Amino acid sequence: MTQDQVTPLRWHGEVLEVLDQRLLPAEEVWHAYSDAEGVYRAIHEMQVRGAPAIGIAAAYGVVLAARGYAEAPDWYSRLGATMDWLAQARPTAVNLVWALERMRGCLGQVADSADLVAMLEAEALAIHREDAEANRAMGVLGADRILAEREGPAQVLTHCNTGALATGGQGTALGVVRELFRRGSLACVHMDETRPWLQGARLTAWECEREGMPCSLNVDGAAATLMAQGKVDWVVVGADRITANGDVANKIGTLPLAILARHYGVGMMVVAPSSTLDTETPSGDRIEIEERDGTELRRSGRRWLAPNSVAVFNPVFDVTPASLVDVIVTEKGICEAPGNQVTPLDSLT
Incomplete structure (x- = not known):
């Protein structure tokens, strides 16, 4: 896999290949799935992770299910039930439900199962392509915002993995870091190891090293010391769900970073596609x-x-109140001070 081919998913028409991220960086192992059951397992067992990538994988899972049910007399009802089931693979990630609802929108548009399979595949490919385009847009907007209030290269702290491995493109929060690096405006990206799955240590460090970005890995508990020493200008993280009032659900450990950032006067930026905005909650x-x-x-x-x-208490996510977030960036724009709704969040959907 070359640098420009970092991707968690490869679609081959009748098979979805999933890069098993649990084994990186020691091993690069791909699993091939030809049915929705395999895709469900890949999502639930965290072979694929990151909210955008989960949604893309589920969309392809629907296509595989449609192919498998095409000859069955009850194919329509079985396909609907499969979508409901896939939604339970990782319930916190709103992109999963969002992607499945887009796929569900294809139902009823055609009567022939073969035509429906073709329509579903086109929709899944569109979801994948649009995410890559959104990643590029968010990278530019986020980097512009960080550089608008400083002259020199920025020092950034990030959490979990929000790069190409978590999305259909260059990444969300790590996409901003990549854009800073392209402009020569990245002093260092500090990476929380992110327990217990160590996505920062295993995945983000792997991506950054491959591209030669200046980076440094730290234990999660060292974030406060980094900020106290003035080594962080911005905390830049992704999100699995952003509610109507601007609260952010993200990988466990994000809330403490937001609290620390507010104490030390460090900027707190959340970068996520508009599909992550859950205006119903x-x-x-x-x-x-x-x-x-x-x-x-x-x-x-x-x-x-x-x-x-x-x-054991092992929640995968925590919720950061909107009042602790300075900026939310989507591909459609920026929301400043979401706790005060200076820019209404629903304008970014």
């Missing part, structure tokens, strides 16, 4: 937060890190 306390098996904390590979019987 009024605030973050209404979001269903996914909790995962405690074994993810108790064990690393075959090595036990904690007693097998110890109780």
Whole structure:
């Protein structure tokens, strides 16, 4: 895989290939799926992760399901049920439901199952292509905003992985970092390791190293020290869901970063496609937060890190109040001070 080919998904018409991100950077393993069941498993087991990439994968899963049901007398109802089921693979990521609703919009437009398969495939490809275009737009807008109030190169802290591996293009938050680097305006990107799956250490560091970006990996708990030492100008993160009032659900550990940023006078930027905006949910306390098996904390590979019987709290996401966010960037524009709705969020949908 060359630098310009970093992608989590490869579509071949009748097969979806998924890069198993659980194994990076040690191994580059691709799994081929020819049915929706395999795609569900890839999403649920975090072979593919990142809200935009999850939505794209699910869209292709619908195409595979439609191909499999094409000869069945009840193909229409089975396809609808499969979409409902795929939506449960990772319930916090709103892009998943958004992408499935776009695919559902194709139902009823044609009566022939073969025509429907073709229409669904065209829609899935469009979702994938549009995400790549949105990534480029967000990178430009985010970099412009950061450089508007400073003269020299920026020092950025990011969390989890929000790059090409999490999207259909160059990334959301990491897309902004890439744009800063292209302009010669990136001093350093500090990367939280992001426990317990270490997406920052395994994935973001892998992407940044491949492109020669100035970067430094830190344990999650070192973020406060970096800010206290004046080594961070902006925290730039992605989002899995942004509610109508501007609250942001993102990878666990984002909320502490926002609190620290406010204390130390560091900018807090959230970068996400407009498909992540959930205007139907009024605030973050209404979001269903996914909790995962405690074994993810108790064990690393075959090595036990904690007693097998110890109780574990393992939420995948936390919710950052809009009042702690300075800027939300989508491909359609920028919302300043979302807690005050200076720019109404619904204008970016």
